[in-house]
Structures are given as C-alpha cells and as structure tokens.
Amino acid sequence: MANVVSSALERDVAVITIDNPPVNALGHAVRQGLVGAIATAKADAVVKAIVIACAGRTFCAGADITEFGKPAKAPSLADVINAIEGVGKPVVAAVHGTTLGGGLELALACHFRVAAPGTRLGLPEVKLGILPGAGGTQRLPRVIGSEKALAAIVSGEPMPVEQALTDGLVDRSAEGDLAVAAIAFAREAAASGKPLRLVRDRDDRLAATRGDRSAFDKAAAALLARKQGQQAPAACVKAVANAFTLPFDEGLAAERALFRALLDGDQSRALRHIFFAEREANKIPGLGPAVQARDVVTAAVIGAGTMGGGIAMCFANVGIPVTLVDTAAEPLARGMATIEKNYRNTAARGGITSAEADRRLKLITGKVGNENVAKADIIIEAVFEEMDLKRRIFAELDAHAKPGAVLATNTSTLDVDEIGRATKRPGDVLGMHFFSPANVMRLLEVVRGKATAPDALATAMAVGRRIAKVPVVSGVCYGFIGNRMLHKRSVESERLILEGAAPEAVDAAVVAFGFPMGPFAMGDLAGLDVGWRIRKSRGATAAVADALCEAGRFGQKTGKGYYLYDAGLRTPKPDPEVAKLIEATSARLGIKRRAIGDQEIIERMLYPMINEAARILDEGIALRPGDIDVVWVYGYGWPAWRGGPMHYADHIGLPNIAERLGHYAKQTGDATLAPAALLSRLAAEAKGFASHNPKGAA
Ligand code: T1G
DSSP states (O other), rough: OOOOEEEEEEETEEEEEEEOOTTTTHHHHHHHHHHHHHHHHHHHHTTTTEEEEEEEOOSSOOOOOTTTTSSSSOOHHHHHHHHHHHOOOOOEEOOOOOEEEEHHHHHHSEEEEEEOOOOOEEOOOGGSOOOOOOHHHHHHHHHHOOHHHHHHHHHHEEEEEHHHHHHTSEEEEEOOOOOHHHHHHHHHHHHOOOOOOOOGGOOOTHHHHHHHHHHHHHHHHHHHHTTTTHHHHHHHHHHHHHHHHHHHHHHHHHHHHHHHHHTHOOOOHHHHHHHHHHHTTTTTTTTOTTSOOOOOOOOEEEEOHHHHHHHHHHHTTTTOOEEEEESHHHHHHHHHHHHHHHHHHHHHHSSHHHHHHHHHHEEEHHHHHHGTTOOOEEEEEOOSSSSSHHHHHHHHHHHHHHTOOOEEEEOOSSSSHHHTSSSSSGGGGGEEOOOOOTTTEEEEEEEETOOHHHHHHHHHHHHHHHTOOOOEEOOOSSSTTTTHHHHHHHHHHHHHHTTTTTTHHHHHHHHHTTSSOHHHHHHHHHHHHHHHHHHHHHHHHHHHHHHHHTTOOBGGGBSSSSSEEEEHHOOOOHHOHHHHHHHHHHHHHHHOHHHHHHHHHHHHHHHHHHHHHHHHTTSSSSSSSHHHHHHHHHSOOOOGGGGGGHHHHHHHHHHHHHHHHHHHHHHOOGGSSSSSSSHHHHHTTTTOOOOOOOOOOO
C-alpha cells in the first residue's frame, strides 16, 4: 500500500502531509494514514500543535468518488474527523488549490484554516446527486452563517479564498510558503493558551436564523425553483436547516441518513456517471502521451457573425489573443459591436469587472481579409453553412495560414473530409463544432476527418479544454453525434403533433422529464427558418414546420412560430391559429388524430434518438457510450441527473426500449424506428450500452 500520509516534526509542531495524486482524494489508505498520524501526534508530548497539509496541486478535493457504491471500509471520514476533534491540541489545515467536499469538511474539523492565494473552497456534492456527508451541512453554517452556507451547498459552487477570508471560513491567507505560514499560525495558537473552540461547538452564526428563518426559507425557495425533479438540492436545504434547528449530533445523524439515501439513488449514480464520462471523453485511443499537442499562442476566427463572435470571446476569456476576420468593414464592425455589448452586459451584471471586460476586448482584433490569419496557430472558420463557400475559404487558407496551423471548421452538418480536400494540408483540418451561444455553451464536438493528423486532433482537444469547453470526439457523418440524434427527435415531434398531440403538451412532457425546454419552444428560439433552409437544401420536408415558415412564422424573431410571443417577451403562448394549421395539415395528409399521453410522447421523443445513438456507436462515430451522454448533457440540455441518453437507456432496459421502438415502427410505418442492430444485440444478450466499449476505447 503506497504511503500516502507522512508526518514530520517541525520542532513542536507535527506536520501531517497527504500525498495521493492527482487530487489527494480521501480514499481508504489516506483515511487510515490520517488516523494513525493524528494518534501519534496526540500521544507525543513534544507536539504542541498539528498542521494537516497536502502535497501536489491541491488540498483534498473530496472523498474518493471511485469508492462510492462499494462496501465502506473503516476508518470512515467521520472517524478521521472525530480523531481530529479529539486531539486537544490546536490543529491547523493548510489548504491550497481546490479544497472541496470531504476535503473542506476535514478542514472544518480543524480549529483553524490557513490558505494559499488562489485557493477555492466548496462543497460540490450536490453536483454528484448527494450532499456533504461528513458534517459539512452542520459545520459550514456554524462558520459562515446559515444563508451563505445554504447558497454554497445547494449550488455546489466553490468560493474564492478572498470571500472565505471575509466570511471567516479561512483564518489567515499565507504570504509566501503555505506550510511555513501554517506552522507559524499553529505555534501562535498553542502559545496563546486560549481555550480551543471546535466548529461543532459554535452557535454565534446560527442564532439570527434560529430567531427568524424567513430569509433562509425565501433563499431556499429561490434556490430550489430551478431544480425541479432533483432530489439532492431539497435534501441539502433540509440538512442545513437542521443546523439551526437541531443539536449538532442530531443534525449530523440526519445528514448521514440523507447522504446514504441519496448515494444509493439513481440520480447520484447518473451524475457520477457523467462526472467520469466527462473525464473519459478526453482519452482518445491512439492519442497517448507520445502525441504532443501543437503550441497555440494565438488564434483567428473567420466570420464575425453570431457564432464567430462567440468563438472569439471564448479565446479572449482565457487570455488567448484572437483575430476576428470578415470580408468587409460593415459586418466586422457589427460583429465587434455585439462582442462589446456582451462583455458590457456581463460586467453590468457583475459577472466580470469592467476592467476585465476591457482586458478581454483588447485581446480581440478585428480585421478585413483572410490574409490576416497568417500568424495564428489555430484558425476556426465560422461562416455561412454552405459547402462551396467553406471550400473556397479553406483553399484560400492554404495560401495564408502558417505551416502547422490547425484549420478548423465550425460546420454543424457538412462533410469535414470534403472541406479538408479543398486544401493541400488535410492533416491539419478538422471540425470544431461549437453550440450557440458559443461563449456560453460548454460542449465542443471535435470532428476527426479521415486525414486529420493525431497531433492536430490532440491540439483541438487541448484548446477545447483551455477555453473551458467539454470537448468530445466525433467521426464524420451528417450532423455528427448531437444533431444526427436530434434530427430523429425533430421527425418524431412533427409526427406527434400531426397525430394529435398539441405542441405545448409535447414541450410540457419534455420539460417535466428535465430538459430546460421542449422541441417546439427550442425551434422558435433558434429560428424555424434555419431548419427550413437546411431541409430545402437537402430536398427534405416537414409538413407543419414548412407551413409555418411559408406563413412567415420563424419563431421568436418574428413574434410567432409554434407559439405566439408578446413584443419583447420570450414567453411562449399557445396559438389557436397553429392548432388550426396543424389539424388542416393532418387532414390534408389523411392522418387520423387521437389523444396521445405523456408516456408515449416521452418514449417517442427519446427512444428514436437512443436508437440512432446505437448506430452512431456501432459505426464508431462516437468512441464510447459515455461520450454520447456528455454530448447531450453539455450541448442539448439532457438533465445530468438522468445520466444522458445511453445511461438512461440502460436504466430503462434495452429490451423495453427495443420493444417500444418495434411498436412505434409498426404504428408509424417508419422502418428506421426499428431497433438498430447494436441495440437489438445487446438487448438479446441482456446487456446495456455500458458494456459496449468499441474500438479499443479506454
Ligand atoms: N475522487 C476520485 N477521483 C477524482 C476525484 C475524487 N473526488 N476528483 C478528481 N478525480 C480524478 C478524475 O477522475 C481524474 O481522473 C483526475 O482525478 C483529475 O481530475 C463525504 C462524499 C478537483 C476540480 O466533487 O471537481 O467529498 O481521468 O480531470 O480538471 O462529503 O476533479 O485522470 O483518471 O477533473 O484539474 C466531492 C470532484 C466528492 C470534486 C480538478 N468532490 N473533482 O479538476 O482535473 S464527494 C468533488 C473535481 C465528497 C463528502 C463527499 C475536479 C477538480 P483521470 P480532473 P481538473
């Protein structure tokens, strides 16, 4: 067993150091080591105080999530915490990096916390569908107050050290070496002779809320308003409320019970799946440590439209200078103005300081003419979705781009290989498919062409992570992973309303499932004319959607689409005109209308997509099922607490899904709804998608 905990004596201070890379997770060996080291320090009369610190890039980032769902091994984290509280000598936590979850709970068990500059402290357990299970819901309120603790625990967002200092969570910020500062603090505490106070015994920050909990309840209601269907946020509220309504040990016991119930639940299993799937998506077979990403110091974006502007902001947001290029001064000025407006709005909302907005704006240089990409290490084309135009631009890039520059296209549907063939350097060409708004949406589909060089792909993945995106590799096919699946849902949603479901009923069922928006409201937001143009260019039709567009109903931008929108408002209102148009279209197509229930709506919204995902997996377009889940959670609003389409399918059971698909294929006469080969095979073998890791994927 690797020695992950060591102890050293600095005169009269015992320094206990955890060294369990990569994030000093509080796994079994660490807990054992801590209990042993604390007992030794307690018994050693020379030791007047103790410092607990971590080696490496961060203090403990929590319990070891890989141990969840396995039999618990003693000592538990609660045992470690009891050992710290029982020492009877000052214990100081020396924290740095991302001090999260069980790591912060460990630090809260200590009498004092000294932090390095740049430390972030938080209890993100709710993001894993659980709540802090080692006293965090009882100790944090005792230090920073109930309302601040509630916000930190229900959001799961870490706080910067500056705020932690202000709130009293951190006692001192270390100037210079952290260990030296923590040892000095520990020695001062021991020398002060002041009685030691454990956080568990503090009540000063609870009294106010105990006296009047109205502000707490109001804050709780606001925090839970956008968490419909999720169990963990509500449990967090209950647990934190116990801190000012119950004695400490009763609150702790209640926390434990809530924690256990959530940990064994489907939602936490789904969120843990997404946690690891997001990290697995970074591991590309054939792209081992030998394949080095190319250096990217500067970037260029071609096309100053909505997508181009958003992409340029992604680079400026992380300090990478970017040249935004367009064909003429007017569209360029319009694009730059939109970027400035976005930054000013963010600064006005307090998201960034205006100085930071200025700094980012300075990193974006607007230029007319593609020759201005010559210095860029990576060039992203974001012009109109038209093959000839893109091929022309890529052929031009050959002349201007420097050797070794990565040439990326932001196409959402077109053939990346064909675009690559427009250049003499197809090895440098790939797709980087951003999602609108590009400066907000975290998903990035990185499309690997047949000729794409491994180091070009590695570069795009590394750049994706640097600009705070979640990059997922896709092969070349129409619509890549996300849009190809989404197309199946669009076809089914059109059928459902022709067969009798109201658009608002379909949207309501999809929202009740956990999506932020249903297909019809989403169509109105994106603009129905976008899909209409693509259908026309592909000779495809959608009876109702086409009829709406022919009537000039493009959605929010025209004040009406599937819904009506009052001037300046985005609230969709059902429109009797649309209901009439749909009924007339059904009659014209000879479709008999009937009542359709929510279960059928959800099955037909989700199962055809899952079926298409099985084909995507089988063709190797997606490397592994988890990648598909990450695409849908970060790009299409699939509720993370349902784990993504593939995880959800395994939860429902592939035999059930296969049976329903077969039923709908017969009912609609659409043979493409029949279960895909991979889905049928796995269903027959009583296996799930989780068992299918194609092509040597990790
Ligand atoms: N347990 C096990 N493995 C972990 C881990 C953890 N807590 N955190 C990270 N890893 C692995 C991760 O899978 C990856 O592995 C590698 O470390 C690097 O991570 C009782 C019960 C700390 C901000 O939720 O948010 O405490 O892919 O790629 O981008 O109340 O990791 O290389 O094989 O993400 O620099 C609460 C989870 C746990 C924090 C670093 N803590 N971690 O981000 O690196 S529950 C969390 C993170 C808990 C108690 C409860 C991030 C990070 P691999 P990475 P990063």
